[in-house]
Amino acid sequence: MRKWKIYFPLVSFWGSLLVICILWGILRGSVWNGQMELRHLEGDEGALADFTIKGKIADSQNTWDFSIEDGKLEKMSFRMGVEMAYPREQTGGTWKEGELEVWSSSGTFVPVADSQAETKDTVDLTVLKGNTYFPNLAYQPDGTLQGTTTVFDKGQAVFQLEMEARADGGAKYRQWNYEIPTNLVYTPDKPLAEVCVENGEEYRETKSSELWIREAPLLVWSKERQMLYGTMATNKYCSGSIGLYCFGPDPAEDYTSASGKDGQKMTEPFATMAEIPVSENRLVLGLEDVKEGLLLFIGEADGLTVEYYSYDGVLLSSLKQQTEMPVDGLQIQQTDWEGGRGIYVIGTSEIDDNAHYVHLFAGYWVEDGKLKAVYLPESSQGDVTHGVVGKDRVLTVRYLQELWDGKAKVPEIYTSNVLELCVYDVSEDPAGRMIYRGKLETDIDEDTLEVLMSCETAKGRKSIQEQNTRGATGWKRYLMVEDILGKGGETIWEEGSWYHY
Numbered sequence: 001m002r003k004w005k006i007y008f009p010l011v012s013f014w015g016s017l018l019v020i021c022i023l024w025g026i027l028r029g030s031v032w033n034g035q036m037e038l039r040h041l042e043g044d045e046g047a048l049a050d051f052t053i054k055g056k057i058a059d060s061q062n063t064w065d066f067s068i069e070d071g072k073l074e075k076m077s078f079r080m081g082v083e084m085a086y087p088r089e090q091t092g093g094t095w096k097e098g099e100l101e102v103w104s105s106s107g108t109f110v111p112v113a114d115s116q117a118e119t120k121d122t123v124d125l126t127v128l129k130g131n132t133y134f135p136n137l138a139y140q141p142d143g144t145l146q147g148t149t150t151v152f153d154k155g156q157a158v159f160q161l162e163m164e165a166r167a168d169g170g171a172k173y174r175q176w177n178y179e180i181p182t183n184l185v186y187t188p189d190k191p192l193a194e195v196c197v198e199n200g201e202e203y204r205e206t207k208s209s210e211l212w213i214r215e216a217p218l219l220v221w222s223k224e225r226q227m228l229y230g231t232m233a234t235n236k237y238c239s240g241s242i243g244l245y246c247f248g249p250d251p252a253e254d255y256t257s258a259s260g261k262d263g264q265k266m267t268e269p270f271a272t273m274a275e276i277p278v279s280e281n282r283l284v285l286g287l288e289d290v291k292e293g294l295l296l297f298i299g300e301a302d303g304l305t306v307e308y309y310s311y312d313g314v315l316l317s318s319l320k321q322q323t324e325m326p327v328d329g330l331q332i333q334q335t336d337w338e339g340g341r342g343i344y345v346i347g348t349s350e351i352d353d354n355a356h357y358v359h360l361f362a363g364y365w366v367e368d369g370k371l372k373a374v375y376l377p378e379s380s381q382g383d384v385t386h387g388v389v390g391k392d393r394v395l396t397v398r399y400l401q402e403l404w405d406g407k408a409k410v411p412e413i414y415t416s417n418v419l420e421l422c423v424y425d426v427s428e429d430p431a432g433r434m435i436y437r438g439k440l441e442t443d444i445d446e447d448t449l450e451v452l453m454s455c456e457t458a459k460g461r462k463s464i465q466e467q468n469t470r471g472a473t474g475w476k477r478y479l480m481v482e483d484i485l486g487k488g489g490e491t492i493w494e495e496g497s498w499y500h501y
Helices: 002-028 045-050 211-215 464-468
Strands: 036-043 051-058 062-070 072-080 092-095 097-112 119-120 149-154 154-169 172-186 192-199 205-208 219-221 227-234 239-249 271-278 284-287 295-301 302-311 315-322 329-336 341-352 355-367 370-375 386-389 393-400 418-425 433-442 478-486
Touching: 036 045, 036 072, 045 051, 045 433, 051 097, 051 418, 062 119, 092 302, 097 172, 097 192, 097 205, 097 211, 097 227, 149 219, 154 219, 154 239, 172 478, 192 239, 205 329, 227 284, 271 284, 284 329, 295 329, 295 341, 302 355, 315 355, 315 370, 315 418, 329 386, 329 478, 355 386, 370 386, 386 478, 393 478, 418 478
Parallel strands: none
Antiparallel strands: 036 433, 051 062, 051 478, 062 072, 092 097, 097 154, 119 149, 149 192, 154 172, 172 239, 192 205, 219 227, 227 239, 239 271, 284 295, 295 302, 302 315, 329 341, 341 355, 341 386, 355 370, 386 393, 393 418, 418 433
């Protein structure tokens, strides 16, 4: 009996080790053993030296990181599991000895002075066009909502913002709550509605029938100034003007243990740097911090205007790119370099509900307080996913679906398995002269996890191609660019900039 007591721990140990090895073998069997190759097709591969591309190949179980640096492909690491990271714009940063964060930002409306308005002491959720969710805290003990419903024909936009800063593990604290009436007037085709729900001192929230106004605030954090700046996006129903605001914090302020906890609302920003006129044909579309000041992007009926402001609100310069169609939508990608900032923009026009015509492509360079249009391609770049603008060179990236040496079976495959990389010299001509073209090729379109192939199910007996096209929530493997850096620059996180399936 004593011998068994001695041997039993050893048997248990080796048995556990055997189970771990079997599990590792099963998981390792799903590891991608496919191909990845950077092919230099045209021009000088040294043109890639100014750019560092970071990306990954991933599926529902595993991730393979890679980078392209100095024109060379490096397979960096393999990870079991997938990080469920979604793109978001990081607003806030280091403030004094702590961190500042924006808790919420939104817009709402109040009736303008000459508006025809009707207010009822009831909560009518039918006017909110589906925007009807309220948390449990909003409801009365009997399960009802109490508040008011206001219907009016013209609204004045109100900028709402909550931010706070913490240091020393939360021992030091500061909070700012803004509710700023603006000079922006909104006159839609149909009347507006605002529903205000209250539950004593614990809860108060206002929701609008116009969903876009909640997402209208545009905020940027200046790392250099340690200040938050903002304005509001507008659409064709807007008139009047919208402020370009600085929300501070005031450098004279500091952390205090009780500051801001009373929830007091401030109705004026730390500073109004400028008032931006808006109309049906003059839309505020974007705001960017460029380390030396702010870029404001304005869509017009015949082009795109970029205004460059100092942090003190001085208009330093303004550039306009003419277009044949209106610009009412904009995608912006910014790249940091050792000597400046590059901005790549794609402008669109709405031609139908959920349909947009892509027609404007431009690249800007900001350095030493000067704004310059450095890249104005003559041909369409509608399929360019990433544009990285430097002072005299521009990198464009396209996702493609191609055969791997003719071996992949193409039918019913919708996986982007190739990155096309093109570098343009823009030092003499903003139209750009292509000096390099290459492709990062993978065979992920003909791969699947081995565990699927071993499953005796109806789905498992289907072709590899069919299994691989089951969508992002299934086994589909995808190629993704996560970040592109300019030489000597830092990562700039922008919402959606580097996210692609």
